[in-house]
Amino acid sequence: xxxxxxxxxxxxxxxxxxxxxxxxxxxxxxxxxxxxxxxxxxxxxxxxxxxxxxxxxxxxxxxxxxxxxxxxxxxxxxxxxxxxxxxxxxxxxxxxxxxxxxxxxxxxxxxxxxxxxxxxxxxxx
DNA sequence: AGTATGACTCATT
DNA sequence: AAATGAGCCATAC
Numbered sequence: 001x002x003x004x005x006x007x008x009x010x011x012x013x014x015x016x017x018x019x020x021x022x023x024x025x026x027x028x029x030x031x032x033x034x035x036x037x038x039x040x041x042x043x044x045x046x047x048x049x050x051x052x053x054x055x056x057x058x059x060x061x062x063x064x065x066x067x068x069x070x071x072x073x074x075x076x077x078x079x080x081x082x083x084x085x086x087x088x089x090x091x092x093x094x095x096x097x098x099x100x101x102x103x104x105x106x107x108x109x110x111x112x113x114x115x116x117x118x119x120x121x122x123x124x125x
Numbered sequence: 126a127g128t129a130t131g132a133c134t135c136a137t138t
Numbered sequence: 139a140a141a142t143g144a145g146c147c148a149t150a151c
Binding site for chain 2: 024039040041044050051052053054055056057058059060061064075076078082083084085087094
């Protein structure tokens with residue numbers, strides 16, 4: 001069952017409740033347009049817990065358990081590197097998914113990262 | 126219940 | 139520039 005956020009006006013969830021944080025993460029990730037990417041830190045920052053980037057990555061991991069409804073390939077670390085590629089079915093799947101969306105990847109790093117970077121703090125402001 | 130770990134990031138050394 | 143420590147907080151053991 002989903003938990004409702006108490007404060008719907010603010011993008012910042014009430015993280016004292018267990019599930020809101022992860023749900024918000026998935027919510028944001030689902031809104032990433034095709035051909036764009038964002039970072040764990042940017043999402044964490046958008047949710048108001050900017051030092052909890054690790055939890056964002058962890059949410060992606062949980063996403064697996066829940067049944068992959070989130071384009072996790074569009075989330076990379078702050079260097080534009082595919083730090084999570086190991087968690088996709090094959091070592092190359094994440095890269096392939098990105099290439100298919102028009103994002104160039106070279107040596108596990110996104111080419112023109114700054115250009116395709118999609119910042120929820122700006123886009124969802 | 127305490128410790129270790131992680132798809133991260135930042136400050137310090 | 140590279141390594142280290144610290145903060146984050148839910149899971150796993």
